[in-house]
Amino acid sequence: GQSLEQPSEVTAVEGAIVQINCTYQTSGFYGLSWYQQHDGGAPTFLSYNALDGLEETGRFSSFLSRSDSYGYLLLQELQMKDSASYFCAVRPLVTDKLIFGTGTRLQVFP
Amino acid sequence: EPEVTQTPSHQVTQMGQEVILRCVPISNHLYFYWYRQILGQKVEFLVSFYNNEISEKSEIFDDQFSVERPDGSNFTLKIRSTKLEDSAMYFCASSSGEQYFGPGTRLTVT
Numbered sequence: 001g002q003s004l005e006q007p008s009e010v011t012a013v014e015g016a017i018v019q020i021n022c023t024y025q026t027s028g029f030y031g032l033s034w035y036q037q038h039d040g041g042a043p044t045f046l047s048y049n050a051l052d053g054l055e056e057t058g059r060f061s062s063f064l065s066r067s068d069s070y071g072y073l074l075l076q077e078l079q080m081k082d083s084a085s086y087f088c089a090v091r092p093l094v095t096d097k098l099i100f101g102t103g104t105r106l107q108v109f110p
Numbered sequence: 111e112p113e114v115t116q117t118p119s120h121q122v123t124q125m126g127q128e129v130i131l132r133c134v135p136i137s138n139h140l141y142f143y144w145y146r147q148i149l150g151q152k153v154e155f156l157v158s159f160y161n162n163e164i165s166e167k168s169e170i171f172d173d174q175f176s177v178e179r180p181d182g183s184n185f186t187l188k189i190r191s192t193k194l195e196d197s198a199m200y201f202c203a204s205s206s207g208e209q210y211f212g213p214g215t216r217l218t219v220t
Binding site for chain 2: 100
């Protein structure tokens with residue numbers, strides 16, 4: 001089976017940097033995605049790592065290490081609007097579906 | 111920017127009734143999905159649809175559920191004889207690579 005574990009909650013202050021980790025147990029997958037979800041809203045695609053290493057998209061970066069079964073999302077220059085839940089997700093091999101992680105609720109304080 | 115749309119935004123129904131949730135995927139996408147999210151939990155895959163047929167379904171997607179693409183634009187999820195535990199947010203997604211989610215339908219079964 002597939003499982004992706006994330007810390008349940010992370011807090012930080014405006015302007016800070018925060019890292020949200022995702023550890024997984026899966027037999028194989030195409031890549032690791034990250035989604036942002038505000039309360040009552042839809043998951044919004046943020047970033048995708050097909051290969052090991054760092055992908056940077058503006059204030060957000062994502063990292064994948066398949067050998068360590070680990071990835072993370074790095075958010076820099078935090079803003080109040082970044083307060084949301086963040087989910088990692090994988091697409092297992094030979095399938096179209098996304099398997100989502102347990103989710104991390106990020107709270108940004110002034 | 112193209113987006114996935116869903117109607118209604120909120121549906122209240124009585125236990126045992128049938129509901130149809132509607133989605134309009136992004137027009138040039140070929141893969142369509144339904145996911146659900148019980149309040150406070152992670153997003154769970156229900157079903158994927160490609161080339162006018164189900165390509166994969168989860169164990170949640172039992173005989174109570176069905177999907178249809180009745181015309182060139184709409185993609186529907188029907189839930190027959192709803193149960194209390196069907197109360198959740200239902201998200202439609204479409205893909206030509208990464209999956210893009212609609213705003214969701216909040217289903218409340220009373």
